[in-house]
Amino acid sequence: MCLPSMFCSAKRLGQARSSRPQRPGRNDPMRWLDGGQSAVMQALDHGPAYLPEGLFAGLPERVLAGMKVHANTISHARLVALEDTFPRTRDMLGHESFNALSRRFIVQPGRTAAALGQIGAGFDAFLSDAGESAGVADMARFEWCWLTSYHAADAVPLKLEQLAGLAPEALLDCVVQRHPAACAGRFAPLVQRVIGAEVPGVADADAILIARPDADVLVSPASVLMADVLAAAENPVTIGNLLRQSRECPDDAAAQADAMMQSLAAIITAGALIAA
Incomplete structure (x- = not known):
């Protein structure tokens, strides 16, 4: 189920491109822009003493006043x-x-230079x-997991139909991996x-699954085993190896393998895996 409008505001957040800090240069406007922005953000983070001399024209008092206005604008945007x-x-x-805590948070070291996203x-x-x-x-x-899922890279989710009809050996050899937008x-x-x-179902579930197989972020109830399966697929892994991992400390190997396959099918149905 896709969460309703309670999280729609997060969709307005864009992902800003991070700029590689460079020294300002008079003959390269774009290079000056990158370097100038880095210098300004460093000054906002650590104080006016970190603002390079000559970066802005005008009296120091007027430059400092302008920096204060800029800092207030950035602070408001971050809040x-x-x-x-x-x-x-x-x-x-x-x-x-929330506002008081947010104001304390955004002045933590490194927060000033962080992109809005x-x-x-x-x-x-x-x-x-x-x-x-x-x-x-x-x-x-x-909420941060939800937003991370929303902004994650697109990827084609694995479908159960792709595995249907495979011989057992071929199924065990299939390599899968966590979808970039799944957690x-x-x-x-x-x-x-x-x-x-x-x-529905999340209140009584042992875990929560967040995925974005297509355009919408989907939230669904999950089991601890489903979460473990997804964590085990952080890097490319064969289905056979996933099953072997589940049998490391088995009380009933057959029952555990069956539960593992059910969990695997559930997270595939949720769009939380890709073919690697």
């Missing part, structure tokens, strides 16, 4: 980006608390370190309840 990225987390914390990376860990509950921090983790994991009970109110 808005965090609000758009973490709407459910913001609802849990309340606007004032990456501004929320690490926000869940920051909330945890700030003393917020595990449920709130995990909601931020879930699965366990989340705090609070996250399960909130998302479960909109996605």
